[in-house]
Amino acid sequence: MTTDPDDSSKHSAQFRLNGLVAFVPGGYGGIGEAVCWGLARAGAVPVIVGRTVQKAESLAAAIRDAGLRADAMAADAESIESLRAAVDRTQGQHGRLDLLVNCVGIQREQLLADVSEEKFDEIYRVNLKAAMFLAQACARHQIAGARGGAQVHLLSVRAQLGMQGRGYSAYCATKGALVMLIKQHASELAQHGIRVNGVAPTVVATEMGRHWIDNPATRRYILERIPMGRIAEPEDVVGPVLFLCAQASSFVTGQVLYVDGGVTASQ
Numbered sequence: 001m002t003t004d005p006d007d008s009s010k011h012s013a014q015f016r017l018n019g020l021v022a023f024v025p026g027g028y029g030g031i032g033e034a035v036c037w038g039l040a041r042a043g044a045v046p047v048i049v050g051r052t053v054q055k056a057e058s059l060a061a062a063i064r065d066a067g068l069r070a071d072a073m074a075a076d077a078e079s080i081e082s083l084r085a086a087v088d089r090t091q092g093q094h095g096r097l098d099l100l101v102n103c104v105g106i107q108r109e110q111l112l113a114d115v116s117e118e119k120f121d122e123i124y125r126v127n128l129k130a131a132m133f134l135a136q137a138c139a140r141h142q143i144a145g146a147r148g149g150a151q152v153h154l155l156s157v158r159a160q161l162g163m164q165g166r167g168y169s170a171y172c173a174t175k176g177a178l179v180m181l182i183k184q185h186a187s188e189l190a191q192h193g194i195r196v197n198g199v200a201p202t203v204v205a206t207e208m209g210r211h212w213i214d215n216p217a218t219r220r221y222i223l224e225r226i227p228m229g230r231i232a233e234p235e236d237v238v239g240p241v242l243f244l245c246a247q248a249s250s251f252v253t254g255q256v257l258y259v260d261g262g263v264t265a266s267q
Helices: 007-013 030-041 053-065 080-094 117-145 169-192 216-225 234-245
Strands: 021-025 045-050 071-074 099-102 149-154 194-201 256-259
Touching: 021 030, 021 080, 021 117, 030 045, 030 053, 030 099, 030 234, 045 053, 045 080, 053 071, 071 080, 080 117, 099 117, 099 234, 117 149, 117 169, 117 194, 149 169, 149 234, 169 194, 194 234, 234 256
Parallel strands: 021 045, 021 099, 045 071, 099 149, 149 194, 194 256
Antiparallel strands: none
């Protein structure tokens, strides 16, 4: 078997994102920040989006100080008008919008007997409704640009697994529904060369997972359930996200990649 001497460079190029513009809501959160650095190092321009524009601008400045490219944008995940406006501004300022990496997500733990309509609706608006209309707003520009592209949504193992003894009704329901939203959007957008996928971690060592990790009892419970025997770090999520953004995954759409150390394989 002969090997093309150009094969290695071709394969490396498949993982590059040179010049692509990535809209990243939730981009200064624990996972979002790591993803934005990963996108920038792969050659993309992450547009870091969040309610607190100062946090977004601070991260963008740090990435630029490292000799890479980044931008910042203000938007509120609970306001569809705000999200659409930020997407449109990104297209207007950069002249293109290639990638959506949706890192938005919240949890308000309430046992079934205590679930309030207010909290359920809040989680629905952020975890599912925002994802729907972010996808729509970005897809409109991706379709008009006629360059294809990718959309990646951050989920959770709770998209597939319930949580015994904990108040996860709204969280599990919205993450599970997002799986089907991904499949539907992948089916509709495939004809435009736009791939739609999800990345679903288990507990990650971020501020959102801190209450699990800092409590010895819950930390032990988590570690007992993860076959690989450790807590995920934000960087563990970056590679799968970049893969699903890059041409290396050009024939992958409508899928959810579980980044969970084997949790869903063994539960």
